[in-house]
Amino acid sequence: MFDAATARQLRRTDFPPDFRWGCSTSSYQIEGAVGEDGRGESIWDRFCAQPGHIRDGSSGAVACDHYHRWPEDLDLARSLGVNAYRFSIAWPRIQPSGRGPALEAGLDFYERLIDGMLERGLQPWATLYHWDLPQALQDQGGWAERRTVDAFVDYAGLVVRRLGDRVRHWITHNEPWCTAFLGHAEGCHAPGLKDFGAAIQVCHHLLLSHGLAVPVIRQACPGAQVGITLSLHPIHAASDSPADQAAVQRHDGLRNRWFLDPLHGHGYPADTLALLGKLAPQVAPGDLAAIATRTDFLGINYYFPEEVADAPGQGVLRTRVVEREGVERTAFGWEVSPEGMVTLLARVQRDYTPGPIYLTENGSTWDDTLGPDGQVHDTQRLDYLARHLAAAREAMRQGVLLKGYFAWSLLDNFEWAEGYTRRFGLTYVDYPTQRRLLKDSGQWYARFLHA
Ligand code: FCB
DSSP states (O other): OOOHHHHTTOOGGGSOTTOEEEEEOOHHHHOOOTTSTTOOOBHHHHHHHSTTSSTTSOOTTTTTOHHHHHHHHHHHHHHHTOSEEEEEOOHHHHOTTSSSSOOHHHHHHHHHHHHHHHHTTOEEEEEEESSOOBHHHHHTTGGGSTHHHHHHHHHHHHHHHHHTTTOOEEEEEEOHHIIIIIHHTSOSSTTOOOOHHHHHHHHHHHHHHHHHHHHHHHHHSTTOEEEEEEEOOOEEESSSSHHHHHHHHHHHIIIIIHHHHHHTTSOSOHHHHHHHGGGSOOOOTTHHHHHTOOOSEEEEEOOOOEEEEEOTTSTTTTEEEEOOTTOOBOTTOOBOOHHHHHHHHHHHHHHHOOSSEEEEEOOOOOOOOOOTTSOOOOHHHHHHHHHHHHHHHHHHHTTOOEEEEEEEOSBOOOOGGGTTSOOOOSEEEETTTTEEEEOHHHHHHHHHHHO
16 A cells, blocks of 8 residues: 555645645754844754764754745745645744844845745644744743743734734644653753653643643634644554563554543543653643643654564653664655555544544655756655545545645755754755755655646
């Protein structure tokens, strides 16, 4: 199922006419211009400056220089034929220290950018938090501190009051699992902490800040469509053994249900709470009701399935992620599984009936090279894209209320701890010259969308 040759035959008309077609980016990964127009320091500026954190020693200081080149980038998006563009707002451009009045220059930048989208027929989808917390807030404890929740809600209000007349689609957070666990438990993302208990509390504050921001966004933007984007994974057992099957349940508890359950009014999963014991988050009265505030859609970022085994003594979850042999993997080592996407979407639909679902990210990284003909023949990315679109259609056939697809990413960009060593773009970026070049995958997406 989902072989490349068949998937490439797919047509746009195989999807409903109102299906949203987009591509995604995020502020720190593309903007650069970190010292311009009063932008404050973010946790990623600080994290990148500390040796050993970023594989190639780089940072997002210049990235794709999108801050200056955005008209060209929006032209590119339009040339793809997408009708929506997902981007994120850099909190340190709006409030350099994370609190206080909004910086006009920051709001002006996003206003121009959004007007540029509207002029090109691109529906703006704004993410309020794609990981670039103002460093000043981190210095006061960051997401582990409940006060950061209030700061986020204030920030959301400032942004939406100014931009809500032209942006209807708002995403509060991008992938809270990553913010919490990569940033606070594994320490491979900013702010680089290694404290599992803190990560659990961070999850709660992220979810709470989402829930409390929803009514603020709605008030500032009548008719707003508000949601959150989660990174979700289908999880399989490494073997048929009852021990490995039980490991799936434990892993799924923190990876998926820890977010899906409270957002859909079920509170934190009891089995995971029991495993956490004393590390369970501090939850104040009213928090769970706030987190369960009704949203208008659920954003899902899908990249890969995970396979887990029982691992007695290993961490709170006593599980271990194993690398399945003989499966297709991207240059990152992520398993390629369009089938997994169908399984995941069907499961979310069945267990939560969340309302409209949007795939807010999906994409792959490969070792792209500029060929002698001056082109990037990224056949593997093209096939990945086509096969996942086929999977999206299959999920809809199975009854999933999927309403749109955003490819990650419009551009090659700063891939966090991997720096510039991982290219995810439909567009190749030659960093020394900042020249952009549509790869074969981007050209295929454009043909698909224009047909
Ligand atoms: C997701 C992130 C996005 C990008 C892709 C490859 O987890 O949301 O910023 O890094 O992975």
